[in-house]
Amino acid sequence: MTNKLKQLLTPSLTRRGFIKSSSAIGGLAAATSAISLPFKSAHAETKSAPGDEKVVWSACTVNCGSRCPLRMHVVDGEIKWVDADNTGNDDYANKDVQVRACLRGRSMRRRVYNPDRLKYPMKRIGKRGEGKFKRISWDEAYTEIVNSLDHIKKEYGNEAIYLNYGTGTLGGTVTKSWPPGKSLIARLMNLTGGYLNHYGDYSTAQIAKGLSYTYGGWANGNSFSDTENSKLIVQFGNNPAETRMSGGGLIHHLIESKAKSNARMIMIDPRYNDTAAGHEDQWIPIKPGTDAAFIAAMAHVMIKEDLVDQEFLDKYCVGYDEKTLPASAPANSDYKSYILGLGEDGVEKTPEWAAPITGIPVDIIIKTAREIGSTKPCAIYQGWGLQRTQNGEIASRAIAMLALLTGNLGIHGGGSGARESDYNIPFVRFPTLENPIKTSISMFLWTDAIVRGPEMTATRDGVRGKDKLDVPIKFIWNYAGNCIINQHSDINRTHDILQDDKACEMIVVIDNHMTSSAKYADIILPDLTTSEQADFCMDGKAANMPYFIFADKAIEPQFEARSIYQICSDLAERMGVGREFTEAATRKVGCVTFTLKP
Ligand SMILES: Nc1nc2c(c(=O)[nH]1)N[C@H]1C(S)=C(S)[C@@H](COP(=O)(O)OP(=O)(O)OC[C@H]3O[C@@H](n4cnc5c(=O)[nH]c(N)nc54)[C@H](O)[C@@H]3O)O[C@H]1N2
Ligand SMILES: Nc1nc2c(c(=O)[nH]1)N[C@H]1C(S)=C(S)[C@@H](COP(=O)(O)OP(=O)(O)OC[C@H]3O[C@@H](n4cnc5c(=O)[nH]c(N)nc54)[C@H](O)[C@@H]3O)O[C@H]1N2
Ligand code: SF4
Ligand SMILES: [Mo]
Numbered sequence: 051m052t053n054k055l056k057q058l059l060t061p062s063l064t065r066r067g068f069i070k071s072s073s074a075i076g077g078l079a080a081a082t083s084a085i086s087l088p089f090k091s092a093h094a095e096t097k098s099a100p101g102d103e104k105v106v107w108s109a110c111t112v113n114c115g116s117r118c119p120l121r122m123h124v125v126d127g128e129i130k131w132v133d134a135d136n137t138g139n140d141d142y143a144n145k146d147v148q149v150r151a152c153l154r155g156r157s158m159r160r161r162v163y164n165p166d167r168l169k170y171p172m173k174r175i176g177k178r179g180e181g182k183f184k185r186i187s188w189d190e191a192y193t194e195i196v197n198s199l200d201h202i203k204k205e206y207g208n209e210a211i212y213l214n215y216g217t218g219t220l221g222g223t224v225t226k227s228w229p230p231g232k233s234l235i236a237r238l239m240n241l242t243g244g245y246l247n248h249y250g251d252y253s254t255a256q257i258a259k260g261l262s263y264t265y266g267g268w269a270n271g272n273s274f275s276d277t278e279n280s281k282l283i284v285q286f287g288n289n290p291a292e293t294r295m296s297g298g299g300l301i302h303h304l305i306e307s308k309a310k311s312n313a314r315m316i317m318i319d320p321r322y323n324d325t326a327a328g329h330e331d332q333w334i335p336i337k338p339g340t341d342a343a344f345i346a347a348m349a350h351v352m353i354k355e356d357l358v359d360q361e362f363l364d365k366y367c368v369g370y371d372e373k374t375l376p377a378s379a380p381a382n383s384d385y386k387s388y389i390l391g392l393g394e395d396g397v398e399k400t401p402e403w404a405a406p407i408t409g410i411p412v413d414i415i416i417k418t419a420r421e422i423g424s425t426k427p428c429a430i431y432q433g434w435g436l437q438r439t440q441n442g443e444i445a446s447r448a449i450a451m452l453a454l455l456t457g458n459l460g461i462h463g464g465g466s467g468a469r470e471s472d473y474n475i476p477f478v479r480f481p482t483l484e485n486p487i488k489t490s491i492s493m494f495l496w497t498d499a500i501v502r503g504p505e506m507t508a509t510r511d512g513v514r515g516k517d518k519l520d521v522p523i524k525f526i527w528n529y530a531g532n533c534i535i536n537q538h539s540d541i542n543r544t545h546d547i548l549q550d551d552k553a554c555e556m557i558v559v560i561d562n563h564m565t566s567s568a569k570y571a572d573i574i575l576p577d578l579t580t581s582e583q584a585d586f587c588m589d590g591k592a593a594n595m596p597y598f599i600f601a602d603k604a605i606e607p608q609f610e611a612r613s614i615y616q617i618c619s620d621l622a623e624r625m626g627v628g629r630e631f632t633e634a635a636t637r638k639v640g641c642v643t644f645t646l647k648p
Pocket of ligand 2: 253254288321337338340434
């Protein structure tokens with residue numbers, strides 16, 4: 051690091067000074083008043099001679115859906131460079147594949163030493179969003195938070211305390227930020243009266259609901275490695291080359307399996323995406339939000355040309371045609387009638403009808419319908435981008451319907467029309483106890499809950515666990531998330547709502563960086579990065595490779611940053627549940643021994 055950069059990164063409490071004061075606890079079970087990670091790091095104690103390089107295996111735990119080990123090259127307590135898994139022969143045929151991190155993971159060093167890194171606790175002094183803060187001590191920050199929680203609990207009850215969506219440390223175990231109920235903040239709040247929960251996620255809100263109507267639940271597609279049995283692969287808005295960049299290598303499985311089966315691949319996407327990237331046999335650009343019309347028109351062709359799998363539909367499906375339509379359903383409300391224009395809307399879903407809507411020429415609609423209807427097995431997949439919009443659930447169901455029309459569900463080389471499936475090995479989580487508050491809202495409606503909480507009901511607004519919300523949101527925990535501003539819709543509306551700090555009274559942001567959301571915080575707490583602590587890393591969309599990663603501590607905590615475990619333990623102490631939070635014992639959870647504070 052250059053001297054200039056060093057200067058930039060050095061807060062008034064020098065990094066050296068801080069390392070010295072905290073080195074007594076580094077990675078070990080804490081016997082002192084400071085609390086370190088709750089389990090003992092395997093290698094953190096390894097001493098190296100000055101100037102010697104040691105390589106520490108860490109990991110990337112962001113929400114990209116993959117999970118990758120990172121090899122941190124550390125000299126004199128500083129990460130010099132980062133590289134990826136170098137084990138095995140990277141021999142796909144013999145399942146000896148390297149889990150090579152992408153550039154996002156490999157740039158971890160820049161995240162750790164970023165000049166924008168949050169270095170010490172801060173308190174807002176300007177308006178929300180203005181980005182004006184003053185430095186405060188950890189003690190002051192804790193006092194502000196505990197006082198605010200006390201006041202809000204007394205005035206409104208625990209239902210007014212909300213854990214916002216945040217997936218920045220999704221892949222961690224102790225550090226896990228989402229789902230909210232699996233985070234350490236949940237444990238802290240559950241010990242002190244509970245919190246308002248949320249359900250759903252920004253990723254898959256519509257498809258998760260939509261496919262529950264079609265299949266009765268979440269229905270993953272066949273894995274990509276099964277495309278070695280396919281004759282045709284059809285992907286709607288699916289782009290794992292950019293959204294599952296590495297990890298167990300989904301894209302690797304797709305390309306290798308496709309090469310084996312020699313299946314044709316059709317990509318339907320408004321953009322020519324990286325998963326196509328020359329591997330596709332045909333790219334069909336489509337106007338965004340019109341997949342359902344394209345599929346309806348293909349269904350029209352298949353019905354007229356007798357290309358649907360009638361036997362499959364009769365045997366396994368309800369409501370395809372009048373034969374399986376339940377007696378209680380209105381006449382002509384079956385799928386076939388809808389397509390042929392005999393349903394309520396009276397519109398026949400011909401290719402000519404769909405062409406101007408979708409921007410796909412009539413002859414391509416007809417040709418594609420014939421190909422999908424006559425080539426089996428056909429693997430039909432969809433990504434999640436196309437459902438992340440109004441009426442997105444209809445598009446996701448239409449694609450699933452294409453798999454059903456052609457009888458490709460439940461066979462090798464076929465699929466459900468949902469996204470490709472992947473491995474997740476079960477792993478015991480840090481116990482977060484039970485939430486005494488049973489109410490939850492959709493993750494999308496938190497701004498509404500600030501403005502009109504008590505008006506929100508189960509029937510109209512999807513409040514769960516209770517008929518209605520009793521109180522508005524008054525306190526927000528925002529851990530490892532940028533959904534206060536950047537990742538939520540209608541930023542101007544959110545900005546206006548948050549200007550009133552008598553409405554939502556307290557926003558606590560726990561992050562590594564000064565993000566747009568952090569600028570709206572009342573109190574900012576600087577968290578450690580993955581490089582400064584040990585954790586288990588999993589929950590990845592790891593393709594067909596089951597693994598988890600022990601992400602070791604590579605360097606000492608930088609600046610005044612503290613781990614989420616320490617933050618929650620410190621707060622628990624001040625809220626009178628210190629012993630309950632840490633359990634003051636060594637506890638075995640699965641194969642991990644957590645050594646907790648005495
Ligand atoms: N415009 C737009 N909005 C979207 C989407 C979109 O495609 N476009 N996608 C939606 C989807 S699918 C999702 S899942 C959400 C994702 O939204 P978020 O869950 O907010 O995910 P990120 O934007 O990755 O932000 C993660 C935050 O975690 C922080 N972080 C990273 N590492 C750590 C750490 O070790 N500790 C702490 N405390 N913080 C850390 C980062 O600095 C960042 O502020 O966005 C949704 N919103
Ligand atoms: N690099 C990187 N990877 C990530 C993330 C990240 O932040 N960065 N975030 C992760 C998260 S949280 C999630 S949820 C996933 C998101 O995974 P996805 O939701 O699948 O990814 P997107 O890129 O939003 O959309 C996939 C494709 O859909 C196309 N598309 C958009 N609208 C339509 C449409 O109407 N019809 C059709 N046919 N196609 C359409 C887009 O052009 C895009 O190529 O990615 C994960 N992976
Ligand atoms: S693929 Fe995902 S988990 Fe792996 S390094 Fe890239 S961003 Fe991190
Ligand atoms: Mo997501």
